[in-house]
Amino acid sequence: MLRPWQTQVWLEHSAGETIHSRLVNKLIEDILTGRLETGALLPGSRSLATVLGLNRKTVQIAYDELIAQGWLVTQAKRGTFVSDLLPEQRLSAQYQHLLTDKPTFDSSNATLLAPIPIANKGYQSDNDGIPDARLIPYELLARAYRRALIAASRKQYLGYGDPQGTIELRNALQQMLTQERYLHLTAAQICTVRGSQMAIYLASRVLKPADGVMVFEELTYGPALAAFADAGFTILRCKTDQQGLDVTHLQQLIADQLSAGKKVAAIYTTPHHHYPTTVTLAMDRRLLLLQLSSRHNFYIIEDDYDHEFHFDSRPVPPLASLPGSERVLHIGSLSKVFAPGLRVGYLVANTDIIDQAVQQILMIDRQGNTITELALAELLASGEVKRHIRKSKKIYKNRRDHCVHELHRLFGDSVRFFIPAGGLAFWLEFGVKQLQLADFAAAPHFSVDKQGCTSIRFGFGAYTEPEITMALTRLHSQVNTAGQT
Structure with a gap:
């Protein structure tokens, strides 16, 4: 026609x-x-x-x-x-503030700044380490969705199902976590969710403020802190350094609470690649953290948000796989493997915690997306997810290495950073006070006042190599401008 x-x-x-x-x-x-x-x-x-x-x-x-x-x-x-x-972005003006009003958390050490809009007013793109959606194997995913839809129709899976998630996906995740991440668990200890933030929210509702305070690292993932603050928890901040969470400082915080007749309910941490600085928590600190958890009966919420992307050596085993991990809530996401728009994550914990999480799900979500869960279960079981990760890692490693080259070429000694062993972001420290980055790279920025040094988290995963060069060139221009004011 x-x-x-x-x-x-x-x-x-x-x-x-x-x-x-x-x-x-x-x-x-x-x-x-x-x-x-x-x-x-x-x-x-x-x-x-x-x-x-x-x-x-x-x-x-x-x-x-x-x-x-x-x-x-x-x-x-x-x-x-x-x-x-x-x-x-098509939400009415009445509800637009839910997207544009980002929480700001002030402390003596850190400030979380809101995402920066790109050229089109009102449209924002958060790139603090997100994957590149252009790498998704669309045809493979489409075929898996088609087979999942047919299977769901034949097996009458399109009605209400298990709020804990389809058994097919939980079995596939159990195999992955057992074989790839050393966890010893059953499918009953897994609850599927719509991304890691939903798992964090469930944890904030399962744990209770009456059980004690929440501890976060001094620099942390803002939406996680917001979830627990909204649930009524008192928030304490623990120091970090080049080896991750400062467990010695955590011991002091615990002692201070005990002397005041109070307790620590849980600690939220990102040990594999600390958010935002990307450092990996040392093994001796991991073991001590688990010992403290067992001794003082507090939970550890381990956000393992990008475990798959580790380039230089074998990833350090998660906290949930180590001795003494009975009180660890392990959170992961398949959204980072493919793209943020594919909303599938998981919460791993003891069955009592999982049962309570399921009750929360029944009140807010009822169940997940059966078709997506069946499609991903097939891709996990067939090895296609592993194949996609292997292919993507090569691309992301090349982008990381290109980023290193461009940082040295453009900034020389005016920027301090270490090459991350994994993840999709750099932590860049500049010797420029009051650094203004109003137009830079459409990324969230972290401003840290440490002896006059301002730092940002630069996500490279969603950029091609020419796009990385363009973004860093723009950043270089703005850093120079800030240094002259």
Whole structure:
């Protein structure tokens, strides 16, 4: 059927420093203003490239990015359409503050700054170490979803199911955690969730403020702290250094609480790659932390958010796999393996904690996405997830090494950092006071006043090598400007 009209795109006044970003921002703007309505058919990449005088690959990359973000969808043999279910940016003004109002936590050592908007006003992209959605094996995932949908229909899985998660996914996770991370557990000790933040929230509801205070590292993951603060916990901060959590300081905090007739209920930690500084908690400290947990009866919430991405050596075993880990709540996410938009994570704990978590799920979520869980269970069991991780690690390692090269080339001795053994981010320390990064890289920034040194977390995983160079060049310009003021 002949299309009566061809959708036109005007790039002359669109925001962005590159043709790719201008095209992405313009299409998002047209969707937000209603010019491109939900369900609207977009020109083919070849046709739009011809009209705009661009390389077809530039248009296709822009389309792929918008599809990954949820603005567009593709239909086989039909074309590319504006999605019927747009991302969270389409919330009404009444609820927009839930997205734009980021919690700020002040202490003598750290301040968590809000994400910085990119060129298109109102649109934000958090890149503090997220994976690259462009690496997702879309065709493989699509086939797995198709088989999962057929299987769910035949087995009558499309009604209400187990709020703890499908047994297929929990069995697959049990195999992965046993074989890859040394954990000794059963499927009954696993609860699937919609990403690690949901697991953190469940932990904040299962544990009770009456049991004692919550301890967080002095620099920490803000949304986790917000969940426990909202649950009514008193928050204490523990020092960190080049080897991670300062367990000696933790002992002092525990002693102070005991002398005041109080207790520590739990500690939240990111031992594999500390958030945000990326350092790994030393083994002797891990063992001492577990001993303190057993001696003083407090829980350890281990957020193992990017265990898969370790480049230089074998990953250190998680706390949950070591002796004395009976009071560890282990949290992980498959969203980091693929993309943040694929909302699947897991909580591992003793069955009493899991049972309480399930009761919380029944009140807020009822159950997860059966189709997604079945599809991922198949990919885990078949080895495809492992294959994808192996392929992605090579790409991310190359990006990390390119980032190291560019940091040395652009900044020389004016930036301090160590090369992270894993993860998708760097912790960069600059000798510039009051560093302003209003336009830099659309990333969350951490400002730490340590003897006049300002630090940021720079995520490289979602950037290609040319994009890393571009982002660091922009950062270099802003650091120089700040140093001259």
